[in-house]
Amino acid sequence: xxxxxxxxxxxxxxxxxxxxxxxPALSGRxxxxxxxxxxxxxxARREVLQAPAADAAELARLRALLAMAHAPDGAAxxxxxxxxxxxxxxxxxxxxxxxxxxxxxxxxxxxxARVAIDxxxxxxxxxxxxxxxxxxxxxxxx
Amino acid sequence: METxxxxxxxxxxxxxxSTSRPERLSGGANNETWxxxxxxxSGTLPLILRRKAGDGSGIRxxxxxxxxxxxxxxxxxxxxxxxxxxxxVPAVRAVLEPADGLGxxxxxxRVPGETRPKRLLHDSAFADARRAVLHxxxxxxxxxxxxxxxxxxxxxxxxxxxxxxxxxxxxxAHRGARPVFELALRWLHAHLxxxxxxxxxxxxxxxxxxxLLDARGLRAVLDWELACVGDPMADLGWFCVASWRFGELDAxxxxxxxxxxLLDAYRAAGGVADAERVRYWEVLGTFRWGVMCxxxxxxxxxxxxxxxxxxxxxxxxxxxxxxxxxxxxxxx
Numbered sequence: 001x002x003x004x005x006x007x008x009x010x011x012x013x014x015x016x017x018x019x020x021x022x023x024p025a026l027s028g029r030x031x032x033x034x035x036x037x038x039x040x041x042x043x044a045r046r047e048v049l050q051a052p053a054a055d056a057a058e059l060a061r062l063r064a065l066l067a068m069a070h071a072p073d074g075a076a077x078x079x080x081x082x083x084x085x086x087x088x089x090x091x092x093x094x095x096x097x098x099x100x101x102x103x104x105x106x107x108x109x110x111x112x113a114r115v116a117i118d119x120x121x122x123x124x125x126x127x128x129x130x131x132x133x134x135x136x137x138x139x140x141x142x
Numbered sequence: 143m144e145t146x147x148x149x150x151x152x153x154x155x156x157x158x159x160s161t162s163r164p165e166r167l168s169g170g171a172n173n174e175t176w177x178x179x180x181x182x183x184s185g186t187l188p189l190i191l192r193r194k195a196g197d198g199s200g201i202r203x204x205x206x207x208x209x210x211x212x213x214x215x216x217x218x219x220x221x222x223x224x225x226x227x228x229x230x231v232p233a234v235r236a237v238l239e240p241a242d243g244l245g246x247x248x249x250x251x252r253v254p255g256e257t258r259p260k261r262l263l264h265d266s267a268f269a270d271a272r273r274a275v276l277h278x279x280x281x282x283x284x285x286x287x288x289x290x291x292x293x294x295x296x297x298x299x300x301x302x303x304x305x306x307x308x309x310x311x312x313x314x315a316h317r318g319a320r321p322v323f324e325l326a327l328r329w330l331h332a333h334l335x336x337x338x339x340x341x342x343x344x345x346x347x348x349x350x351x352x353x354l355l356d357a358r359g360l361r362a363v364l365d366w367e368l369a370c371v372g373d374p375m376a377d378l379g380w381f382c383v384a385s386w387r388f389g390e391l392d393a394x395x396x397x398x399x400x401x402x403x404l405l406d407a408y409r410a411a412g413g414v415a416d417a418e419r420v421r422y423w424e425v426l427g428t429f430r431w432g433v434m435c436x437x438x439x440x441x442x443x444x445x446x447x448x449x450x451x452x453x454x455x456x457x458x459x460x461x462x463x464x465x466x467x468x469x470x471x472x473x474x
Contacts, residue, residue, distance in 0.1 A: 036450050088319045092328070098325070107322055115464050122461045124461065
C-alpha cells in the first residue's frame with residue numbers, strides 16, 4: 001500500500017509544526033510573519049484539495065454556458081483557461097450579460113469556489129456560503 | 143538612527159536631552175512609521191517619524207507613472223493645510239532635510255488612540271467612539287471637501303473616468319481572466335457619472351485602518367499619501383468598500399454603521415452628498431482594491447518586494463469579485 005505523504009499532508013505537517021513548535025518561540029514581527037506563512041500554506045493546502053473539483057465544475061458550466069458541449073474531452077487544464085478567456089471576451093464585448101441565462105449562477109458558483117480556497121473566513125463568503133436556514137444575526141450596536 | 147533623531151529633535155525643541163529608542167510600527171505599503179519620544183526639561187513629547195521605505199520596496203516600481211502617491215514633503219504640506227481647514231490630523235513638527243541623514247519624510251505628533259480596525263469595531267472600550275465616529279467622519283470629510291484647492295499644494299486632479307481608465311489599464315496588464323471584473327467594468331462604463339462642477343481636495347485613502355480613534359470618537363485622519371483633487375463622493379465610496387468593514391458586513395460605512403448616518407453628518411456639516419455616486423465609487427473602489435491585490439502579488443513575482451505578505455494579499459483579489467457580485471448581481 002502506498003503511504004507516501006501527499007502534497008496536502010506535507011503542507012498540513014508544515015502548518016502544524018509552525019503553529020505548535022515555532023510560533024510559541026517567536027514574538028513581535030517574527031510571530032506576525034509566521035502567522036502570514038501559515039495563512040499562505042493553508043491557502044495552498046485548500047487549493048491542492050479543492051481546486052480539481054472546482055476546475056471540473058467550472059469547465060462543465062462554461063461548456064454549457066458557451067454552448068460548447070461538444071468540445072473535445074480531455075484534461076481540464078488546457079481547455080479551462082481558454083474558455084475562461086472566451087467568457088471574459090464575451091462579457092467585455094457585451095455579447096453575454098446578466099440577462100444571459102446561466103451567467104449569474106455560473107459567476108456565483110465560480111467565485112464562491114475560489115474564495116472557499118483563498119479566504120473561507122472572509123465575512124462576505126461566510127454570509128453567502130451559509131445555508132439560508134441560519135441567517136446571520138443583525139449587527140447589534142452596543 | 144538615535145543620534146540622528148536627537149539632532150532632529152533639537153530642531154523641534156532645542157532643549158531636548160534625549161530620545162527613546164524608535165519603535166517600528168506596522169506601516170503602509172510605501173512608508174515606514176516609527177514611534178519615538180523626545181525627552182526635554184519641559185516634558186516628554188511623543189512623536190511619529192513617517193518616511194519613505196528605505197529599501198525602495200513599494201507596490202509600484204520607482205518612477206512608475208501610475209504611482210499616485212505624493213512626496214512626503216508634499217504630504218506634510220497637505221497635513222498642515224487640511225489642519226487649517228478643520229480636519230483632525232496630527233500636527234507636523236518637522237520635515238526631514240538631507241542633512242538629517244534620515245531619508246525623506248516628516249515628524250508629526252503622536253496622537254493617542256487606536257487605529258487597528260478589529261479593536262475599533264469590536265472592543266467595548268470603543269463603544270462610545272463607534273456611536274460618534276460616523277458623525278465625526280462626516281464633519282471631517284465635509285471640512286476637507288469645502289477647503290479651496292488653492293489652499294493645498296498642487297495635487298493630481300482626477301475623475302471617475304480617469305480612475306476607471308487607470309484601473310482598467312492596470313487590470314489589462316495582468317492579462318487575467320476574471321469574468322466578474324469584466325462584468326464590473328461594463329457596469330462602470332455604463333454608469334460613469336458626470337464630472338462634478340467643482341473638484342475638491344480628497345484624502346484618497348479614507349477608510350477604517352487610516353482613522354485614529356480614542357474612546358470618544360475620531361481624533362485623527364492618517365496616511366495622506368494618496369491625496370488628490372476630484373469628486374468628493376470618491377472618499378465616501380472608498381470608505382464603504384466591503385474589505386474595510388472587517389466583519390461588520392451590514393455596517394456599510396467603514397464597518398461602523400449605516401451609510402445614511404455618514405451622509406446625514408456630511409450634509410449637516412455643509413457637504414452635498416449623492417448616494418448614487420457614493421455607490422458608483424464603492425463599485426469602482428472594490429474593483430480597484432482587487433487590482434491592487436494583483437499588483438501586490440506582482441511586486442513579489444518581479445522580485446521588487448519578496449515579503450510573503452504580498453502573496454497573501456494577492457489571494458485577496460477574489461474577495462473583491464465576491465463583493466462585486468453582491469453589489470451588481472445580488473442573490474437575495
